[in-house]
Amino acid sequence: MKILVFLGSVRTSTPPRPARLGERVARATVAWLLEAGHEVELIDPLDLDLPTSFKPQFAYAKGRAPAALDQLAEKIAAADGYVAVSPEYNHSMSPALADLLNHFGSSLFSFKPSAIVTYSAGQWGGARAAVNMRTFLAELGCLPVSSMVHVPHAQEVFAEDGSYLPDVDAARWQGYLGRTLLQLAWWAEAAQEQRAAGLPTDAFVTAPSQRNAP
Ligand SMILES: Cc1cc2nc3c(=O)[nH]c(=O)nc-3n(C[C@H](O)[C@H](O)[C@H](O)COP(=O)(O)O)c2cc1C
Numbered sequence: 001m002k003i004l005v006f007l008g009s010v011r012t013s014t015p016p017r018p019a020r021l022g023e024r025v026a027r028a029t030v031a032w033l034l035e036a037g038h039e040v041e042l043i044d045p046l047d048l049d050l051p052t053s054f055k056p057q058f059a060y061a062k063g064r065a066p067a068a069l070d071q072l073a074e075k076i077a078a079a080d081g082y083v084a085v086s087p088e089y090n091h092s093m094s095p096a097l098a099d100l101l102n103h104f105g106s107s108l109f110s111f112k113p114s115a116i117v118t119y120s121a122g123q124w125g126g127a128r129a130a131v132n133m134r135t136f137l138a139e140l141g142c143l144p145v146s147s148m149v150h151v152p153h154a155q156e157v158f159a160e161d162g163s164y165l166p167d168v169d170a171a172r173w174q175g176y177l178g179r180t181l182l183q184l185a186w187w188a189e190a191a192q193e194q195r196a197a198g199l200p201t202d203a204f205v206t207a208p209s210q211r212n213a214p
Contacts, residue, residue, distance in 0.1 A: 001080040001188040002039045005030050008086035008097030010045050016121060021154050022094075025119045026085040027162025029149075032177045033083075036185065041075065045100045048087065069103060076104055082114040082142050083181075088129035088212040093118075093136060101140060110141030110203070111195050113187035115180050117149040125150030132168035145183035149176065 001137045009022035031085035033040045057069040064072075071097040076082075084101075114137045118126025127150045128201055137144045151157055157168055 001185055001192070002040075002078060003033050003081050003083060003184070003188070004079045004082040005033070005085060006038060006097060006099075006100065007042060007044045008084065008094035010096040011087075012046075018121075018155055021119060021121060022085055022087055024158035024162045025117060025151055025154050026158055028158050028164075028173075029083055029085060029117055029162075029177065029181070031162055032174065036181070036186065043072065043100075045096050047066055048100070050103070052099075054099070054102070056103050056105070063191035067141070070106050071088060073104055073108055076108040076153060080192050081112050081114065081184050082109065082137075083117055083184065084114060084133060085117045085119070086118050086126060086129055086133060088118060088124065091128040093129045093133045098136065098161060104140075104178070106139070106141035108141075112142050112191050113184055114140075114142040114144045115148070115184040116144050117151070117180070119151035119154040121153065121155055123152045125152035125154075143187075145180060145187055147180040147183050149180045 002017050005026055007022055007026040009020050012019050023044075026044075030040050030042050049066070050068060051066060057065045057073050058098050060069075063070075084093075084097060089095065116130050116133045116137070118130045118133070122124045130148050130150060157165060157173065159165055164173060
């Protein structure tokens with residue numbers, strides 16, 4: 001399966017330390033998926049040269065959007081599933097991740113699954129952020145699988161390159177990640193087959209009069 005892993009942190013400043021804890025969580029997620037044989041790409045918002053004033057990719061006239069947005073739109077359209085890796089900021093999902101994903105229309109993500117991976121430097125592992133990520137990802141069209149990954153004290157679990165730190169029970173963590181990522185892969189495969197069989201023709205209506213309840 002083709003899986004995009006979205007990294008939800010652009011925080012290069014400190015404190016709190018360490019900065020961009022999310023890099024290691026996202027790398028560990030990518031490593032798990034690669035080991036399972038998937039085609040994986042890490043999407044890092046810091047690599048994208050996005051305009052500072054917000055304008056979604058779908059709001060530009062065809063061919064006029066910044067190249068970075070068009071290229072990412074193509075990757076999103078071609079993917080079979082997504083992983084959203086987010087820290088918890090004030091009990092909410094990462095604003096950087098919301099900003100990145102808000103640039104794209106739901107038709108690019110629809111009829112494909114997503115998985116939620118959250119983390120924190122403290123003890124809750126981003127569980128509260130994960131709750132509203134379900135709503136966000138569902139609205140985007142990529143339904144989140146039921147299982148989620150939450151990593152408390154992520155700095156004590158992963159080294160900067162995403163490998164496990166020596167004192168950590170790596171097999172147990174791999175199994176924990178696997179519970180969610182195996183669900184993602186299963187749904188991605190099922191959805192891929194079903195997309196090939198055809199999409200419901202009236203699923204995307206744009207005029208409010210067509211979308212609203214009668
Ligand atoms: C603005 C801000 C808000 C935060 N809010 C929370 C929070 O609500 N819950 C929590 O567990 N940690 C919170 N933290 C601590 C983060 O878990 C920790 O800084 C983590 O490293 C953030 O991920 P990042 O380094 O990838 O940006 C917050 C950090 C920042 C910078």
